[in-house]
Amino acid sequence: MYDWYGRLRMISMRIGLVTSVLLAQGGLSVDAASETFSSYAEFAGSSVPQEILWKVLARNGKSKTYTQVFALDGGTVGIANFAVGGLASLYRLMDTEKYFGRSREDMVRNYSSSCRPGKHRGNDTGWGCYAQKWWRDGMIRFVHSPESHGIQNQAWLEQMRPTIELALEHGWRDSRGLAIATGVANSVGSTGFKSLALRYGWRPEQVLSGYVGNDAHRKRRRDAIDAAFPH
Structure with missing residues (x-):
């Protein structure tokens, strides 16, 4: 008696193998x-x-990275370019005492939107948060910390x-x-x-x-x- 079940099982296994190879080689994509x-x-x-x-x-790290800290808009940070008001979303999830020696409330109130006071735009030349060494050093420590990726992901999602x-x-x-x-x-x-x-x-x-x-x-x-x- 012809073993139809065995034959179908063999065909299924071969299809699965071909699919796996194509996926591994980039020849087939999942929608x-x-x-x-x-x-x-x-x-x-x-x-x-x-x-x-x-x-x-981030375009796979080509345009943004988790560890970037630069002077734009008084201080811009991380994978989502957290800046100005967006910094508050990071502070609320960070251990700000650990990185800045200041409470979350203090950081949210005084070092978020106020990082770009008045009509200032462009790179911080002394008027923003980035120009303050304690802020810059603390943020650099944070973005290189083990918990940074998860916090940045969560802050962006919120x-x-x-x-x-x-x-x-x-x-x-x-x-x-x-x-x-x-x-x-x-x-x-x-x-x-x-x-x-x-x-x-x-x-x-x-x-x-x-x-x-x-x-x-x-x-x-x-x-x-x-x-x-x-x-």
């Missing part, structure tokens, strides 16, 4: 956009936020929460759609993202196209989204 989410908590608990942060915003929840409300449930939403919001803010989304009828691809325009930096972000979360 990352096929992963969908029904809530912020579900999205936050997946690996997708870290993929967006590293592959899209910053993006309003955008993610808004996108989910309008049916943007797959990985690509949420990569577009957060990629745009990280550049123009949550309000800017909402404005674009309203203008283009909450259609993710049109929002991305409208955001990019002819801007070279934004084209690189679009290309990073396409590479990490293909159509």
Whole structure:
């Protein structure tokens, strides 16, 4: 009697082997956009936020790194370019006493938005946080610490929460759609993202196209989204 079960099992094993080889060689890709989410908590608990942060915003370390600390806007830090008000999201998760010898409340109140006082823009030339050695040294110690990656990931995700929840409300449930939403919001803010989304009828691809325009930096972000979360 012909062993149909054995034959089918052998074919299945061969298909699996070929698939594994193609994946290993880059000849076959998994559609990352096929992963969908029904809530912020579900999205936050997946690996997708870290993929967006590293592959899209940082472009695999080409544009941003976890350990960067530089003078722009009075002090800019880490993988998400935390600066000005964004620094507060880091302070709330950090052991600020350990790195700065100051309480979280003190750091949030006096060394976040106030790092860029008045109309100052560009690199800190003595008016911001970066110019203060204790702040700069403490932040450099933090970004090189073992806990830094996790804290930066969490801080960025919390910053993006309003955008993610808004996108989910309008049916943007797959990985690509949420990569577009957060990629745009990280550049123009949550309000800017909402404005674009309203203008283009909450259609993710049109929002991305409208955001990019002819801007070279934004084209690189679009290309990073396409590479990490293909159509």
